[in-house]
Amino acid sequence: MSTTTTSPRFTWLRQLGQNPMTIKELRGRMRGRRAFVVLTVYLLLVCGLVAVLYAGFALGSNNRSTQMAATGKSIFVSILTMQSFLAVFLSPAFTAASITSEKERQTYDLLRTTLLSPRALITGKLVSALSYIFLLILATVPLQSLAFLLGGVAFIELFVSQLLLFISALAFGLLGLFLSSLMRTTVAATVSSYALVLFLVVGIPLLALFTLPFISMMMFTSATSPPGWVAVVLVYVALAIGSLNLPATLIASDVFLTEYDAIFYYVDTIDRYRVVIFSPWWIYLLIYFTFSLLLYWATIRQVKRIPNV
Amino acid sequence: MATIIEINGLTKRYGKLTALNNLNLKVEEGAVVGFIGPNGAGKTTTMRILTTLLRPTSGEAYVAGYSVAKQPDQVRRVIGYMPDFFGVYEDMKVWEYLDFFAACYGVPTQQRVGMIDDLLSLVDLNHKKEDFVESLSRGMKQRLCLARTLAHDPQVLILDEPASGLDPRARIEMRELLRELKTLGKTIFFSSHILSEVADICSSIAILEAGKLIAHGDIEEMKKRLRSHRLIQLRVLGETELVQKMLVESGLVLQMMAGKEYDLPEGTVRFDFSGNDQELSQLLGQMMKADIPIVSFSEETGDLEDVFLHVTQGIVQ
Numbered sequence: 054m055s056t057t058t059t060s061p062r063f064t065w066l067r068q069l070g071q072n073p074m075t076i077k078e079l080r081g082r083m084r085g086r087r088a089f090v091v092l093t094v095y096l097l098l099v100c101g102l103v104a105v106l107y108a109g110f111a112l113g114s115n116n117r118s119t120q121m122a123a124t125g126k127s128i129f130v131s132i133l134t135m136q137s138f139l140a141v142f143l144s145p146a147f148t149a150a151s152i153t154s155e156k157e158r159q160t161y162d163l164l165r166t167t168l169l170s171p172r173a174l175i176t177g178k179l180v181s182a183l184s185y186i187f188l189l190i191l192a193t194v195p196l197q198s199l200a201f202l203l204g205g206v207a208f209i210e211l212f213v214s215q216l217l218l219f220i221s222a223l224a225f226g227l228l229g230l231f232l233s234s235l236m237r238t239t240v241a242a243t244v245s246s247y248a249l250v251l252f253l254v255v256g257i258p259l260l261a262l263f264t265l266p267f268i269s270m271m272m273f274t275s276a277t278s279p280p281g282w283v284a285v286v287l288v289y290v291a292l293a294i295g296s297l298n299l300p301a302t303l304i305a306s307d308v309f310l311t312e313y314d315a316i317f318y319y320v321d322t323i324d325r326y327r328v329v330i331f332s333p334w335w336i337y338l339l340i341y342f343t344f345s346l347l348l349y350w351a352t353i354r355q356v357k358r359i360p361n362v
Numbered sequence: 363m364a365t366i367i368e369i370n371g372l373t374k375r376y377g378k379l380t381a382l383n384n385l386n387l388k389v390e391e392g393a394v395v396g397f398i399g400p401n402g403a404g405k406t407t408t409m410r411i412l413t414t415l416l417r418p419t420s421g422e423a424y425v426a427g428y429s430v431a432k433q434p435d436q437v438r439r440v441i442g443y444m445p446d447f448f449g450v451y452e453d454m455k456v457w458e459y460l461d462f463f464a465a466c467y468g469v470p471t472q473q474r475v476g477m478i479d480d481l482l483s484l485v486d487l488n489h490k491k492e493d494f495v496e497s498l499s500r501g502m503k504q505r506l507c508l509a510r511t512l513a514h515d516p517q518v519l520i521l522d523e524p525a526s527g528l529d530p531r532a533r534i535e536m537r538e539l540l541r542e543l544k545t546l547g548k549t550i551f552f553s554s555h556i557l558s559e560v561a562d563i564c565s566s567i568a569i570l571e572a573g574k575l576i577a578h579g580d581i582e583e584m585k586k587r588l589r590s591h592r593l594i595q596l597r598v599l600g601e602t603e604l605v606q607k608m609l610v611e612s613g614l615v616l617q618m619m620a621g622k623e624y625d626l627p628e629g630t631v632r633f634d635f636s637g638n639d640q641e642l643s644q645l646l647g648q649m650m651k652a653d654i655p656i657v658s659f660s661e662e663t664g665d666l667e668d669v670f671l672h673v674t675q676g677i678v679q
Contacts (some may be wrong), residue, residue, distance in 0.1 A: 081453050159449045163510070166413050166443045167466035170437065250531045280481035359434065362376065 064177030073169065074177025078151075082185055092192060099193050102131055110203075118204075132197040133214050136190050137299055140222040141254055143189075145229030145246040147182035152233035152356070153242045171356035179223075179230055185294065187220050192213070195214060213306055213334050221299050222343040225250055227348035234355040257298045265291065281324025288323060288330065298337035307332035363391040366518055366549050367412065372421035372662070374573075381407045383573040389551055391517075394544050395417035396560030397553040399570035399575050405553040406446065408523050408570070412551075413443040426517055442511030446553075447522040448503050452496035458486060459495055460509060485539060501532025507540060509579040519543065521552035525559060537563060557667050566640065569670065593662040594642070596631045599655040605631055608652065612637075612645050629657070 060092035155161040200206040229246040236242040295301040309332040313319040318331045367389035374382040382404045398670040408415040416432035428436040482488045569577040609615045614637040
């Protein structure tokens with residue numbers, strides 16, 4: 054009798070490839086022209102943007118090397134901004150409808166009476182939704198790489214930014230999925246997903262903008278200056294708040310790389326304290342990865358639950 | 363035969379409303395049980411609990427020996443559930459729909475191809491294999507749903523109103539399908555409003571009203587048990603005066619109908635008889651001894667509607 058053995062390391066990958074939900078969702082998403090039309094239009098838009106930026110460089114040039122680097126950076130940042138919008142706003146939009154649509158078309162009960170485990174159901178939904186987002190993001194990487202030809206961008210910047218985009222898409226996708234498992238309608242799930250995403254992406258910077266100057270004014274302009282450790286605590290608080298927000302993390306991580314040549318951290322002296330200041334990108338990764346794990350667990354629990362009503 | 367569905371003291375409350383009230387029911391393996399009752403009687407609630415979709419307030423239910431509350435995965439392995447709505451993915455092809463659900467039940471890829479063809483043959487949808495589900499008629503969609511419930515070859519089929527909303531032809535096709543599944547040895551537990559269909563297919567019925575089981579058992583036995591008297595029809599040649607006189611003298615006839623007054627043909631007498639089989643036989647013997655030219659002597663069986671109307675009180679409508 055012959056037996057075939059598969060390395061346990063790749064079992065999860067095989068299971069993912071055979072997940073009926075992934076296959077069904079991908080088949081549905083890629084069927085017809087819609088998916089390809091969206092991809093083409095998106096790439097044309099990005100190409101147009103790159104062309105405009107490059108034309109600006111080609112037409113006006115006094116100091117060509119500085120101008121080239123600046124153009125490279127502009128291309129990189131512009132595409133990154135578009136990719137961030139995709140990761141932050143499109144992934145919850147895709148996942149928020151994934152379970153509620155099953156409820157609305159009355160197939161959710163059918164799925165729950167099959168042997169498809171809640172984990173397989175959730176993973177299948179997530180993978181199919183995110184794979185299209187990742188396809189859109191990855192499709193623009195070659196255009197973004199033009200920045201390397203022009204200079205002004207290091208490979209590590211591209212790597213860190215893509216990593217941040219991937220974890221953001223995963224976390225926000227899982228947020229949408231969790232709310233989809235909780236709510237009855239797609240409208241409710243989408244609205245609540247966007248409310249939370251907007252709070253994390255726009256609300257936090259706005260909150261920081263209004264509260265931090267007020268706090269520093271209170272502390273540092275009073276008759277007696279606060280002790281040095283307060284300033285250290287404030288730096289860490291600002292770092293933690295910044296690391297919750299994708300645009301702030303992308304900007305701050307880039308500053309760390311270009312200004313301090315620091316990938317993970319740099320050491321500074323505040324008052325008389327030597328302080329290790331961490332680059333926000335990996336704190337962001339840590340926070341959002343933990344957040345994703347928690348959401349994944351909570352969604353499975355929610356789907357597994359036999360309801361009382 | 364072994365019990366395959368066992369419901370013990372099942373109660374379900376939604377706030378102050380009691381949807382199921384201490385329901386006790388047993389279904390034998392291979393039986394076809396019609397679960398009937400007015401709207402809101404608790405049929406769907408019972409089925410949702412049995413299919414692990416709803417948690418009961420109290421009580422226990424077992425399918426093939428597995429507890430629906432404690433062993434939902436094992437229960438799902440042995441049941442095929444068809445709800446009272448379509449539940450189909452419109453953007454899928456017919457074969458993809460069955461393939462997807464078979465995969466959800468863990469049927470290996472190699473087995474699925476042949477199995478899909480077999481299932482489509484069973485529900486007579488082979489010619490629609492490559493069509494999109496959205497293009498199917500209501501009856502076809504319902505048959506496809508039934509095929510889906512069979513994807514993992516379950517022992518028990520729980521079907522909630524399988525013929526609801528279908529036109530007469532589709533209803534007949536569905537009934538034939540259920541008959542075929544019965545011959546395949548499946549236990550079928552289904553709810554219906556259409557009593558004539560239940561009577562045609564079922565080996566037994568369970569009648570539910572206001573969350574309470576008010577009658578359960580073999581259809582024929584129930585018809586007999588619920589009737590306090592028997593309706594006999596007799597036809598003789600010529601006059602019926604002598605027959606009527608003998609029936610009155612027997613003391614066991616409660617009511618007698620004869621002649622045009624009751625819209626009965628000449629020579630026909632219909633009467634309610636309160637005696638047992640022996641007394642009925644004696645009465646027939648006396649008539650024969652008296653040389654009454656009897657053409658026919660038969661007992662009218664009544665139908666399921668009589669039973670239903672007799673046991674339900676129309677609390678829920």
